[in-house]
Amino acid sequence: MRRVLAAIALTAVIAVIASIQLNSYRDFQIAQIAVDVTAVAGLTVLTGLSGQISLGHGGFMAIGAYTTALLLIHLNWPFIVVLLVSGVITAAAGAIVGMAAARLSGPYLAGATLLFGVALPSFAYAYQGVFGGDQGLTVVFTAPAFLGASFPLTRWQAWVATATALVTLTLLASLSRSRVGRNWRAVRDDEVAAALAGINVAATRVLAFVVSAACAGLAGSLLAVVTALVAPTDFTLTISITLLTAAVLGGLGTLPGAIWGSLVVVLLQPYITDVATSHGLSASVGANIPIAVYGLVLIVVMLVFPQGLQGALRKLFTGFAAAPARHSPHQKEEGTQ
Amino acid sequence: MVEFLQFTLSGIVFGMIYAAIALSLVLIWRGTRMLNFAQGGMAMFTTFIAIEVIYKTGSYWAGFAVALAAGVVLGALTELIVIRPTAGKPELNSVIVTIGLLIGLEGLAGILFGAQYRSFPSAFSVTGIHLGRTPLGITRADLFVVGAVLVSTLLLAVLFRFTTAGLRMRAAAFNATVARLSGIRVGRVLTVGWALAGLLGALAGLLVSPSTFLYPASMDSIFVYGFTAAVLGGLDSPAGGVAGGLILGVGLSYVSGYLGSNFTSIVAMGLLILVLMLRPAGIFSGASLRRV
Numbered sequence: 001m002r003r004v005l006a007a008i009a010l011t012a013v014i015a016v017i018a019s020i021q022l023n024s025y026r027d028f029q030i031a032q033i034a035v036d037v038t039a040v041a042g043l044t045v046l047t048g049l050s051g052q053i054s055l056g057h058g059g060f061m062a063i064g065a066y067t068t069a070l071l072l073i074h075l076n077w078p079f080i081v082v083l084l085v086s087g088v089i090t091a092a093a094g095a096i097v098g099m100a101a102a103r104l105s106g107p108y109l110a111g112a113t114l115l116f117g118v119a120l121p122s123f124a125y126a127y128q129g130v131f132g133g134d135q136g137l138t139v140v141f142t143a144p145a146f147l148g149a150s151f152p153l154t155r156w157q158a159w160v161a162t163a164t165a166l167v168t169l170t171l172l173a174s175l176s177r178s179r180v181g182r183n184w185r186a187v188r189d190d191e192v193a194a195a196l197a198g199i200n201v202a203a204t205r206v207l208a209f210v211v212s213a214a215c216a217g218l219a220g221s222l223l224a225v226v227t228a229l230v231a232p233t234d235f236t237l238t239i240s241i242t243l244l245t246a247a248v249l250g251g252l253g254t255l256p257g258a259i260w261g262s263l264v265v266v267l268l269q270p271y272i273t274d275v276a277t278s279h280g281l282s283a284s285v286g287a288n289i290p291i292a293v294y295g296l297v298l299i300v301v302m303l304v305f306p307q308g309l310q311g312a313l314r315k316l317f318t319g320f321a322a323a324p325a326r327h328s329p330h331q332k333e334e335g336t337q
Numbered sequence: 338m339v340e341f342l343q344f345t346l347s348g349i350v351f352g353m354i355y356a357a358i359a360l361s362l363v364l365i366w367r368g369t370r371m372l373n374f375a376q377g378g379m380a381m382f383t384t385f386i387a388i389e390v391i392y393k394t395g396s397y398w399a400g401f402a403v404a405l406a407a408g409v410v411l412g413a414l415t416e417l418i419v420i421r422p423t424a425g426k427p428e429l430n431s432v433i434v435t436i437g438l439l440i441g442l443e444g445l446a447g448i449l450f451g452a453q454y455r456s457f458p459s460a461f462s463v464t465g466i467h468l469g470r471t472p473l474g475i476t477r478a479d480l481f482v483v484g485a486v487l488v489s490t491l492l493l494a495v496l497f498r499f500t501t502a503g504l505r506m507r508a509a510a511f512n513a514t515v516a517r518l519s520g521i522r523v524g525r526v527l528t529v530g531w532a533l534a535g536l537l538g539a540l541a542g543l544l545v546s547p548s549t550f551l552y553p554a555s556m557d558s559i560f561v562y563g564f565t566a567a568v569l570g571g572l573d574s575p576a577g578g579v580a581g582g583l584i585l586g587v588g589l590s591y592v593s594g595y596l597g598s599n600f601t602s603i604v605a606m607g608l609l610i611l612v613l614m615l616r617p618a619g620i621f622s623g624a625s626l627r628r629v
Contacts, residue, residue, distance in 0.1 A: 047429070053429055053433070055374075100610045100613065105428070106427075106428035106432055107370075107372035108372075108613065108617075110436075111374075111561070112609060114561055115564070115565065115602070115606050115609055116606060118558055118561050122599050122600070122601075122603055125599040126597065126599035236554070237554065237557055238443075238554075241436060241439075241440045245440075248433060284447065284451055284453075285448050288443075288445075288447030288448045291443060292443075292445045294437075294440050294441070295437045295440040295442070295443075295444055296441055297437070298433055298434065298437025298440070298441075299437040302423070303419065303423070306426075306430065
């Protein structure tokens with residue numbers, strides 16, 4: 001745990017220095033990465049540790065984002081309160097989905113959460129008066145006065161998002177090392193054995209969904225204040241699959257992997273689009289190349305190196321060490337199947 | 338009353354399309370215990386191929402035939418290249434691989450064919466049919482949809498029930514090891530199953546696209562309704578898949594007609610969760626102990 005805290009502190013220092021040194025577009029990207037890390041960390045814990053997949057995490061992000069927008073618009077509470085309430089409300093939604101999901105295995109669960117993710121944005125159209133329909137809701141978010149009038153908003157957004165992401169990572173790291181995390185792994189590896197060992201399998205699975213949804217809710221809340229607009233088109237199937245891509249690429253079940261995956265996903269997209277447009281391709285082609293690449297990444301990683309980037313890094317650094325390498329969760333999973 | 342009749346008829350038309358998707362999912366599920374999440378994406382892609390062929394040749398039926406052939410090829414290639422390596426791995430792996438295929442095809446379609454909405458021609462006239470002086474709210478094109486799905490369902494049933502190839506496929510689905518021991522090349526049978534599923538998916542794409550427009554994500558919601566239909570009927574049963582498609586199609590048509598189209602996916606989600614919690618083996622199953 002001490003190593004985790006040291007890594008978190010180091011990341012925080014890097015993010016703060018970077019946000020001051022870099023321009024406002026880079027600050028926006030830092031905030032985007034932090035939003036993704038928050039959501040992907042929750043997803044990677046759900047899928048990698050508790051063995052449940054979700055193709056509807058964009059839906060949970062939507063719940064967090066709309067909660068934040070509505071609270072800021074109608075009640076104007078302080079953001080820290082709004083952030084926490086958004087997390088709690090999304091966690092409640094996660095409990096409902098989790099209870100439905102606890103009985104389902106792989107493909108059924110994937111299909112059910114897929115429908116959840118596809119169906120949820122239609123609430124925004126069905127109740128236009130509340131959710132603003134296609135136009136969405138505009139969110140006003142300002143930097144606190146004590147930082148001075150000239151303090152750039154993007155930097156403040158980057159700080160808030162990074163702080164939330166790091167706190168989330170810390171909590172998830174300690175949770176996954178605790179009894180809860182051990183129960184998740186036990187249920188994932190062998191349900192029957194876990195039940196015989198006295199673990200309440202259903203409750204353990206639902207808890208994983210609650211925790212994961214809460215993370216997605218926080219990420220959605222951050223997204224609302226970073227982009228200043230919450231609209232149903234932000235929460236399409238593509239978002240859910242992008243999160244899954246980041247989790248899979250980083251290495252399912254590993255929190256550092258959530259960071260590597262999010263870095264790649266957030267930074268690769270504008271890079272590919274830039275390269276494509278500078279080679280004379282149209283904007284629509286440029287926007288679609290990253291999506292095709294995500295698909296390729298999901299297939300190749302799953303077929304060729306299912307432990308992802310974190311697994312590869314771990315192999316690289318422990319390959320020559322005398323002590324046997326600690327098994328990544330995924331290796332265990334394959335070993336038991 | 339006329340309104341009710343119209344909603345019912347148009348529900349049956351859409352239900353047949355969900356049934357086609359459901360059937361393609363059931364075909365693969367029986368053979369490999371796998372859900373092909375790329376089924377909708379593959380259908381979208383073959384329909385784009387059809388629109389290009391129609392544009393080049395000027396013939397609807399040329400595009401129709403090429404799309405069906407493309408569906409067969411795409412299904413078989415998918416099984417051979419990306420699905421077979423996931424055999425024996427955790428079931429999450431194959432789910433993630435087919436999701437990768439879905440998003441990969443959507444991205445590729447956006448690159449090759451553009452992301453804008455395109456209208457897709459229908460085979461027959463889209464003027465409404467009247468019974469006496471009452472408009473029925475359906476068209477000749479709709480009749481073609483129903484007929485095409487019914488014919489292909491019947492052909493599939495004949496294939497499975499009365500041919501040696503069908504017997505092999507049933508054997509491989511029933512017990513792969515025993516089938517292999519009795520000399521059936523299970524791998525080849527699975528490839529054929531995926532090819533047939535690709536064909537059905539391609540047909541569904543061709544049939545639905547005149548009423549939904551065609552764009553890279555256009556089959557997403559059709560796919561999730563097809564999946565819901567397959568689960569309603571029990572993923573193991575082709576007849577259940579068709580019945581599930583019809584029930585869902587008619588049900589959602591009432592929802593869309595009386596409540597508004599924004600509520601269809603919400604109701605479908607509620608229905609799916611209800612069925613999964615109460616009757617996970619499908620609404621036609623008796624009490625079942627099989628865990629899903």
